[in-house]
Amino acid sequence: MTAAAANVCGSGYTISAGAARYGANASLYLWWNGKYSGSNKLYDKYICGVLREQGRRRQHLHDVRMQLT
Template identity: 65%
Template structure:
């Protein structure tokens, strides 16, 4: 079950006065403003969510979004709570798309930040475990695109919003 709001903690930012508030969901730090779906996905398999954070590397411990695509895969986005500028969306983001089928398939993940002049970063190929990790320095208000093809059928072709932005 999702921990009550009273357990939320603030993560101060080293630059500017931007911060992200987090809450505990089954031992995983989650952006307090994350969607209900994100919280439910993490709650349903906290061990998988923690493993996704480990793929992103040291410091990426706060979930900003998650999406489950039927039985095919689960996408996660993570931040380290720091900023690379003076705005909330100037926060580093990591995205990973896990293959939940148990077999190698053509799949990928693309991360786009909130700036039009920054090139997207992506990782596409044939993977049995996951695509990514991919990173953007200012990705908090961006989008993570997940794709999977099994044989000739595209089974995942979706976007996940990163962070809670207007």
């Protein structure tokens, strides 16, 4: 999944920040680039999410970039 994150988020997003499974066909992977957008080290992180849907015939990757504030 790291390669997919690099394609969607950019090469700097290499630190895993979590993952979640949604039903039988979707997973969300969160990646962090090690940078902060403000002074709060817990919440001011640049986070990129990759939503992976897997159906019977295809796989889809969706860019769901977000910043936690």
